Amino acid sequence: MAKVKGAVVVDVDTCKGCNLCVVACPTQTLALHRNVNGKGYHYSYMENPEACTGCSNCAMVCPDSCITVYRAKIA
Amino acid sequence: MAEVAENIQNIIKPENLVYQKSPVLTDKVMHYCPGCSHGVVHKIIAEVIDEMGIQEDTIGVSPVGCSVFAYNYIDIDWHEAAHGRAPAVATGVKRVFPNKFVFSYQGDGDLAAIGTAETMHAVNRGENIVMVFINNAIYGMTGGQMAPTTMVGQVTATTPHGRNVDLNGYPLKITELIAQLPGAAYVTRQSVQTPAAVRKTKKAIRKAFEVQANKKGTAFVEVVATCNSGWKISPVESNEWMEEHMFPFYPLGDLKDGEKEDPEALKMNV
Numbered sequence: 252m253a254k255v256k257g258a259v260v261v262d263v264d265t266c267k268g269c270n271l272c273v274v275a276c277p278t279q280t281l282a283l284h285r286n287v288n289g290k291g292y293h294y295s296y297m298e299n300p301e302a303c304t305g306c307s308n309c310a311m312v313c314p315d316s317c318i319t320v321y322r323a324k325i326a
Numbered sequence: 327m328a329e330v331a332e333n334i335q336n337i338i339k340p341e342n343l344v345y346q347k348s349p350v351l352t353d354k355v356m357h358y359c360p361g362c363s364h365g366v367v368h369k370i371i372a373e374v375i376d377e378m379g380i381q382e383d384t385i386g387v388s389p390v391g392c393s394v395f396a397y398n399y400i401d402i403d404w405h406e407a408a409h410g411r412a413p414a415v416a417t418g419v420k421r422v423f424p425n426k427f428v429f430s431y432q433g434d435g436d437l438a439a440i441g442t443a444e445t446m447h448a449v450n451r452g453e454n455i456v457m458v459f460i461n462n463a464i465y466g467m468t469g470g471q472m473a474p475t476t477m478v479g480q481v482t483a484t485t486p487h488g489r490n491v492d493l494n495g496y497p498l499k500i501t502e503l504i505a506q507l508p509g510a511a512y513v514t515r516q517s518v519q520t521p522a523a524v525r526k527t528k529k530a531i532r533k534a535f536e537v538q539a540n541k542k543g544t545a546f547v548e549v550v551a552t553c554n555s556g557w558k559i560s561p562v563e564s565n566e567w568m569e570e571h572m573f574p575f576y577p578l579g580d581l582k583d584g585e586k587e588d589p590e591a592l593k594m595n596v
Contacts, residue, residue: 256337257344269361301330310346313366314363314369315358316365319346323336
């Protein structure tokens with residue numbers, strides 16, 4: 252069975268660490284990083300990249316449009 | 327670990343792209359607080375404009391309030407209006423450019439407080455405009471004072487013991503009032519706290535623009551939103567607070583879906 256794998260790219264500089272994407276993620280892929288970005292916010296990142304399915308839920312709820320989503324079929 | 331990183335790099339390729347920032351949004355970083363609903367609604371409007379291919383033909387009217395700088399974020403033509411007067415300005419713009427898509431973007435302090443008269447009369451005239459109304463139950467920009475839409479018992483800077491109906495009156499359901507007016511074609515109330523809600527709101531805004539294209543009357547989209555800074559809780563807790571306290575009073579769904587009343591049917595017999 253073909254498996255779908257996803258990956259997200261978070262624009263670290265514009266992320267404000269609001270945590271909405273982390274809550275919206277159905278596979279617990281995302282988390283807030285312990286480091287902060289230039290504005291002092293704990294930015295979102297893929298803590299568990301293997302779990303990402305590329306469903307785009309995180310990007311849908313992101314108020315700052317800083318998430319780009321990729322999805323590919325892995326044979 | 328290296329293998330995982332390599333797998334990710336294999337997925338992150340242009341041909342695998344499924345979601346990216348709308349090209350109608352500018353690169354300017356939004357000034358909104360972390361987790362603010364305004365950003366999501368801006369994004370939805372930008373996506374709808376992009377999907378309909380009307381970037382060159384859309385004119386927005388921005389209000390006074392947090393979203394006063396909306397013209398910096400969505401790459402279309404904009405007009406700034408005096409506080410509460412966005413529907414009046416949108417009326418003028420639409421009458422001068424009847425083939426353009428005109429929408430006003432207003433918060434509850436703008437649309438439901440100082441601009442109530444303009445709002446009611448613009449809808450009552452059945453102007454072919456879209457009105458997007460962000461209802462976060464508080465005056466966000468000025469520091470969290472009570473708004474007409476503030477819930478009974480809600481603590482704000484000007485109601486430190488909670489909104490008291492005897493003193494402050496009842497919360498204003500302006501969307502229900504507007505749905506009664508003959509000029510309204512499409513009146514709906516949506517929210518943006520979950521991915522499913524965001525998709526529904528996007529459909530509603532798309533439909534509102536289509537109502538305008540078909541000259542059916544005024545399309546009014548209320549978005550029940552959060553103001554975590556004003557409410558003094560985290561963005562995630564704000565969404566829960568909104569679901570628990572605002573949705574029972576401001577129920578989601580379409581209030582009117584049709585077109586403005588036929589003036590011929592209302593004409594008196596002489």
